[in-house]
Every structure is written in structure tokens, then in C-alpha cells.
Amino acid sequence: MLLVLVVLLSAVGNVLLSVGMKHVGAVDIRSLGALAAAGAAAAISPAVWLGIGSLLLFFIAYLLLLSWADYSFVSPVTAFGYVLVPLLGWGLLGEQVSPLRWVGIAVICVGVGLVSGTPPRTTAPVPMLDEEEGR
Amino acid sequence: MARLAFGIAIVVLAGTGGEIAVSHAMKRVGEVTTLNARTILRAITRAARLPSLWIGIALMAAAFFALLAVLSWTEVSFAIPVTALSYVVGAFGARVFLGEQVNGLRWLGVALVCAGVALVCLG
Secondary structure: OHHHHHHHHHHHHHHHHHHHHHHHHHOOOOOOOHHHHHHHHHHHOOOHHHHHHHHHHHHHHHHHHOOOHHHHHHHHHHHHHHHHHHEEEEEEEEOOOOOHHHHHHHHHHHHHHHOOOOOOOOOOOOOOOHHHOOO | OHHHHHHHHHHHHHHHHHHHHHHHHHHHHHHHOOHHHHHHHHHHHHHOHHHHHHHHHHHHHHHHHHHHHHHHHHOOHHHHHHHEEEEEEHHHHHHHHHOOOOOOHHHHHHHHHHHHHHHHHHH
């Protein structure tokens, strides 16, 4: 459940940020004035703020996930986002997906499947925070 | 070239180091398995008191700025696939520093994810 949320939030957040920043246009990082103008344009973009909000929620969900699951389990499994983003672009926006990218998507799916087959936690558990509430 | 290799090393090592430090902090907070607002708030405030959380966030920020620098030196299609190495380095670090047991199946999965992410970014 939390795992699904983490993958979805990171994918949605990155897509929103990229949509927002495409609107702002290419940023010339050598000129302070252009940098400030781009920052101001980004700051009034709803897509950029929604993207930042999604990524903030993603980070909190990611932290909660790490409170019980192995890092070596969570990190490869969340790479599923790399599958979701091109698939969303292909299905919803009609974007082209190159053959090399399809191969990559298939390879990630197999890898995530293998990691999912291992126990999520291999270290000694700590007391559940949920259970301490009543004390 | 040496500058680029150094930059990529910082991206990968500071990035995975940061995530490992953050994992270390969260393992001390206690397990959160329900999405209950009070429990989440307690977990976050407890985590915020742990130095390893802030060390982790600082390392992740350093990796982000190193990535920006690397992207200004080379093409995205080269830089991003190389950073997919983080999955392998991360699994290794989790074993050494967090005592996680990475079995053969997990190693194989991590290697495939690393290769797949590189392919998706190249494609």
C-alpha cells in the first residue's frame, strides 16, 4: 500500500515538475537575471507547486516505508517508477516509446519481480510505533 | 575526464550514503505500518531528533547539486544511466552498514533493475 503510494507520488511529482518547467522554458544558468526570471515563472506555476507537494509527500511515505523495510528492498522496487512514467506518457499522452526503452521496461519489471520475491525485512525488528500509542 | 569521474562518484556515493543514513534513522524510530495521522506525525518528529536523518538529508542534497554540476559537464543520456549504478552500490552499502542480508535472488534483481534503468534512460 505504502509502496504503491511511494511509486505513484514520485512518478506524478516528477511528471508535474517537468510539465511545469517545460512551460517556464530553457533556463540560462549563466545570467543571474534570467535565473531570477525563471525562478519567478516557476514560483507562479501551479504544476510546479503540485509537483513539489507530491515529491514532499513521496519523501514522507518513503521514510515511513524505510521504518520497517530493508533499504536494499525498497530502493530497487521503487525503480518501478521508471516503468510507470513512460507507460503513462504512452497511454495517456500518446508519446512514442523507443524499442530500447521497451527492453529497459521489461528488464526492470523482471528485476523488481525478483526483488519482491525476497523477504522485505532481514534485520531485527524494533517495537512498533503504532502499538506504543496506548501507553 | 577526471573531474567528470569525481562528480559521478560524488553523485553515486553521497546519494546512496544519504539514503543509507536516512534508513538507519528510520529503523530507530519504530515501525509504522498504518497510515494513521497521529502515528505518522510522531514518527516524523522522532526521526527529526536523530542526527543520522539530517546527515542523510545533507548528503542527498550534496548528491543533487553534484548531479546538476555533472549535467552541466556532460550529456543527460550519459550521466543518468551511469547514476543507475546507485542501485548496486546501495545494496552493497545496505549489507555493510545496515546489516541487511542481500541474497542471490535480490542481487540478481538489483543488477537487472540497474541495467533496466540505464536502458530506459538511454532509449
